[in-house]
Structure formats: C-alpha cells, structure tokens
Amino acid sequence: MSAIGYILMIIGALFYVLGGLGLVRMPDVYNRLQAATKATTLGTFSLVLGVGIAQPVWFVKTLLIVVFLTITNPVGSSVLAKASYIYGVKPFKLSKNELDKLYKSRGDENADN
C-alpha cells in the first residue's frame, strides 16, 4: 500500500517540476497559465491521493482536498486569464481572436491613441 502511495507522490512532485518549467519556458501569460494549471492540478491530485493511499485513515479527507482543488484551480485560472486580457496583456502571437467582441482589452485602447 505504501509503495503505491510513494510512486503517486513522486509522480505528483515531478508534475510540480513540469509546471514550474512551463511557467519559466512559455512565452506569454495565457500559455504560462495553461502549462501551470494543468501540471499543478494533476500534481496535487497525485501527491495528495498518494498521501491518502499511504495513510488509509486519512483517505476521505484527502479526497475532499482533491475535490476542492480540482474545482478551485481551473476557476482561478479562468478568472486570471480574463483579468489579464482586460488588463491589456498582448498575446505574443494570435491566429484568431473571437474574444474582442466580448470584452475591451485596455491594451487596444492604448494602441489607438
């Protein structure tokens, strides 16, 4: 039981490293957010469940933490992405933009003046 837990914990910690690496390597906020959110959510998923499996008494509580984080982390990322767009962070490259009808980016206003 504790062997499976340890394997899951190591996988989770590896995904943390991947998330940090994505945060450093990616070129703009939106891509950084993508890499960081996916990697840290799966990392926490795996690490916390690993702890729950290695200590079976805590399993239900760790499940609650996992459910909580799988809801909050993507929601936080969505809100941050919208805030960055409105704040006026320019994507480094854009092949298509259908968001401009929904909100006004502050970066565009500055470009006009």
Add this chain to the structure above:
Amino acid sequence: MNTLIGILIVIGAFFSVLRLIFGPTTPDRVVAVDTLNVIITGSIVFIAFLLKSELYLDIALVYGALSFLETIVIARYLEGKK
C-alpha cells in the same frame, strides 16, 4: 524517498519564484503566486504525511481556500484598474 520528493517540490517552487521575480507584467506575477500557492498546499499535505499528524490536513484545506480567495481578489482588482 522522502528527500527525493521534497527536493522535487522545492525545484518546482523555485521555478515559480523565478517567474515571480522576473515576470515582466503584473499578471505574470499573479500567475506565479497562484502556482506557488497550489504547490504549497500540496507540500503541506506532504508535511502532514512526514510528521504523521492529521492536523496539517485541516491547515491545507484552509490554505487552499484562502489562496483561492487571494487569486480571485487580485484578478478582480486587475480588471478594475485603470
């Protein structure tokens, strides 16, 4: 084994601190803080496992809730800022 997991977590946290220091815009820094918060929540659970103390799981839950609140509040502040 525990040392290995600890070192990996610290490397991940170190990369997000790098982005926190060098981030060119404010949203970059907020993204870095958000990532760091999730990593810290996970490591609190890991500390609970190391110290064999269930009390730390409560702290992880509270920390997760407060870090979510922090992300949302800063994001809403950035939206309204001139």
Add this chain to the structure above:
Amino acid sequence: MKKYLSTFITLWVIWIALTSFAVSEVLTGLLVSLVLAGVISKVVDYSFDFTIIPKLFIFVFVYVPVFIVEMIKANFDVAARVLNPSLPLNPGFVKIPTKLKGNVGKLTLANSITLTPGTLSIDADDEYIYIHWIDVKGETPEEYQKHVSGKFEKILGGIYK
C-alpha cells in the same frame, strides 16, 4: 424544500468527511448542517433529486476515468511542448458552442476543458464557451467543438439536463 434537503445532505456528507464517524461528531454535524442549510440553501447550487444515484454512478465510473486519461494526456502534451526547444505554438482565442444549460453542467464542462490538452476556458455565456487554444485546428465553431469538447459533452449531456 427540495433545495433545502439536498443542501442539508451535501453539507452533512462534507462534515462527516472532515471529521469521522464517531457518534458525537455525526450528531454535531447533523445539527450544524440543519442550521447552515437553512441559511445558505438559496445562494448555493446543490439541488438534486432521486435520479442522483444512477447519475452519480455514471459520473464516477464513466466521466471520471475519461477525464483522468485526458488530464494525463494533457500533461504529456504540455511536457512535449515545454521540453521542445523550438516551442511549437499556434495560439488563438476561439468560441465553441455548447448545449448544456445548467450552471453546474457548464462549470464542469469549462473546468474539464481547462484541464485537457492545450485549452483554457476563459468565460461562458448562454450558448458559447470562450477558450484560449494553444494550437488552433479547424475553421468554424462546430469544428472546434469536435476537437475540444465533443467527448465530454456527450457524457455530461446525459448527466446534467
């Protein structure tokens, strides 16, 4: 009344998950959830009825495995992009149509989109979900939808009306 009951049951289950099955804890949880459900049942979204049991079954045994497989794929995708020295990216903001109507269903779909390969949901309105996509494929919203959320939409359509 239906709303109150479902909120009460959800809160009680969370309380028992937080504490344990000891008699004093369960009784205190009963009291706390009875009072708290009366206060918050109007502002939270926990309403369900008796069809929850088969739906929960579908959710846990069909949706969750698909979701976890997609999440692992997403992470390998991120790893491949991050570790590739030339950074192959073709990002764009697109909108995809969705047929789900309820708040919870749309939230689940948006969160699933965020955690699956290459996409990040930004906002949603009545018909569309707006996403940031690392590698845009296709031309029309229907084509996007097939790539991004087709699999989830089919399963979630059976769970949430």
Add this chain to the structure above:
Amino acid sequence: MMKRVIAALLILVLALFIYGNLYSTGEGKLFPKFGNVNLSERVSNKFINKNANGENGVVTYKETKDAESGSANMVTSIVVNYRSFDTLGEVTVLFVSALGVGLLLSGKSRMKFKTPPNFILKAGVRIIAGIILITGVYIFIHGHLTPGGGFPGGSMIASAVLLFYISDDEFRTKVKSFKFLEGTAGSLYLIFGLLGLTMGGYFLYNFLPTGVVGELFSAGIVPIIYIFVGLKVGSELSNLISDFLSEEGK
C-alpha cells in the same frame, strides 16, 4: 549633529549595560544565563499538567479524565480558559472597529464593479462556498482539539461572504440578521461569564465537567465560548465587507 552624537552615546551605554548584564557571572546579575532556567517546569507544571485535584501528573491523549482545563490544544486552554477575559476584550476591539466602519460607510445600494463577473467564477463560487462555510464551522467547533479557533473560523465564513460579493453583482447579505447574530453571540459570551461568577466564584469560571482530553464533548465551556467567538467574528467581518461594498444612492 549634536543630537546624533548624543543618541549614539546613549545607544552605546545601553548596549554596554545589556552586554554586561547578559554575560556577567556571579551574584546580583539582572538576567540568568541563557538555558539555565527550566521554563517548562515553571509554566507547564503550573497550568497544563495540573489535575483538578491540584496535583501534577502526565496527561495522556484520549485517556486523562477531568484535567483542569481539559483542552487538547494548550493555546486554546490559555486563550479561552485562563485568559478568556482578554479574548473578550479582543472581540470588543473588533466590534468597535466594525461599528466605526458602519457609522462612516453604511449605504443603501450595492456597489457595482466596473466589469461584470465571469460566469465560470459565479458558478464555481456557488459550489465552493458550501465547502468553505462548513470548514469554517468545523474549525471553530473543534477549536479545543485542532490548531484552529474562533478567529480563523470566523474569517473563513467572512471569506465565503466576500467570494459571493465578488462573484455576483446582485448579491446582498441580510445585514439585519447578521447584526442580530453578532449581538446575540456577544451577549451569550457575557452571560456564560456571569454564570461562572454565580457558580464558581469568579467571572468566566469553567463550570462544566471537562471530560476526557481529546474528545469533542470535553473542555467544559471552552468549545461553547469558541462557537460564540466564531459566530461573532464571522458576522462582524461579513458586516464590515458589506459596509465597504455599499454606497449612498437611491
């Protein structure tokens, strides 16, 4: 210039005085040498290890019965039992500040944010808020067992209210019921203190049986007081938030 020289001289004299007292040996010195005094014997034997009979003994988790304070968390036993009067003062400080904000900023209509809230945030908060609220209640009810208490639990409740305010432009708390809850919780704290005065001889005396250390129903009035503190802090902070987010208007 003169002032700085005098200040430097004074600091030098003070440093020499402290150094001399810290590191001198022999009779008549001001401070005992570091590490020579066994503080744990002075403090813990006096308060934490003491039984109801006044004897010192070892306390075991989930076994010891009828300890003097009976709380598994030592800090709680000090904050809510031995120094409960101080906690009453802290709660009063919060009450006065909330009163000041309410006098200065209370308005009728709800303040709107510049940008409408994100749909995903709105739907997400309606799921998460329940978990956050019940966790807050869990923290202040278990204040005598876990590293929590009335103040963290109350702030969790207030943070859920703040999330509702941020995520929903229409949301408005019922200020009146929060004021009622706050007043009731505060007066019940005082009533419990007066009950102690009549039953035990001094204000906030722990008059209930303390039970087995580590169980939910233990530690006498400590958990009851923490429930009142949590409710009071939570409703006060929520009122503070709704005062800040309201404005004068139609």
